[in-house]
Amino acid sequence: MIPAERQKKILFFIQQEGIVSIAKLVEMMNVSHMTIRRDIQKLEELGKVVSVSGGVQLLERLVVEPTHDDKSLLFHSEKQQIGIEAAKHIPQNSTVYLDAGTTTLQIAKHISHRDDLLIITNDFVIANFLIENAHCEVIHTGGRICKENHSSVGELTAQFLRSLSIDVSFISTSSWNLQGLTTPDEQKIPVKRAILQVSQKNILVTDSSKYGKVATFHLYSLDNFDRIICDKHLLANVQEKIKSMDVCLSLI
Numbered sequence: 161m162i163p164a165e166r167q168k169k170i171l172f173f174i175q176q177e178g179i180v181s182i183a184k185l186v187e188m189m190n191v192s193h194m195t196i197r198r199d200i201q202k203l204e205e206l207g208k209v210v211s212v213s214g215g216v217q218l219l220e221r222l223v224v225e226p227t228h229d230d231k232s233l234l235f236h237s238e239k240q241q242i243g244i245e246a247a248k249h250i251p252q253n254s255t256v257y258l259d260a261g262t263t264t265l266q267i268a269k270h271i272s273h274r275d276d277l278l279i280i281t282n283d284f285v286i287a288n289f290l291i292e293n294a295h296c297e298v299i300h301t302g303g304r305i306c307k308e309n310h311s312s313v314g315e316l317t318a319q320f321l322r323s324l325s326i327d328v329s330f331i332s333t334s335s336w337n338l339q340g341l342t343t344p345d346e347q348k349i350p351v352k353r354a355i356l357q358v359s360q361k362n363i364l365v366t367d368s369s370k371y372g373k374v375a376t377f378h379l380y381s382l383d384n385f386d387r388i389i390c391d392k393h394l395l396a397n398v399q400e401k402i403k404s405m406d407v408c409l410s411l412i
Contacts, residue, residue: 207339210372260311261332318350335373
């Protein structure tokens with residue numbers, strides 16, 4: 161059986177079961193463990209499946225963006241550590257963009273003591289925190305308000321961002337895989353894409369729980385980032401694939 165045919169059968173089986181162990185696929189296809197691993201890697205590169213410990217499953221579809229309040233309760237320790245690591249990548253006298261999100265809020269908390277930065281954000285929670293605590297200059301983007309995520313979205317926000325020159329941007333996401341970032345919210349598309357146009361350095365900050373999720377609208381591929389900062393629970397094969405894209409990977 162040629163690889164493409166075998167991969168098609170593997171995908172069909174995963175679609176029926178939802179999640180399947182490597183051992184089960186080896187038995188079913190009557191091939192070696194390494195052959196199945198290569199097939200899974202190919203399917204993952206195509207954005208069809210995602211590896212899990214000891215097996216493989218379909219990508220989880222994200223239909224609605226989680227609210228700010230929901231996200232604030234999840235993986236708090238990992239987000240704190242990501243915030244600490246991210247702060248190390250901000251040079252002196254920089255203009256910094258903090259994307260909306262609870263992970264980027266942790267970055268704000270770890271750079272608020274600095275007086276050499278200009279921080280731009282579309283997140284109202286971050287802006288309010290910086291108003292009360294920061295020693296640096298702060299600009300909020302303005303624009304249409306997304307109440308669930310306490311942020312500004314849409315073309316007005318994107319227009320403002322395109323008028324700037326940013327040294328380093330920290331971009332958040334609720335869904336990503338080896339194919340890149342996606343979002344269920346069409347209003348976020350112009351904002352996310354505007355950042356790439358005006359920023360000299362782009363860093364993705366995300367905990368590993370968001371890997372393997374996919375939403376309707378594709379934003380951009382991982383090779384648009386200079387660095388990805390994630391936690392150490394990101395699967396080893398995913399780590400290796402990211403490194404092969406010449407994207408720096410920091411694990412905390």
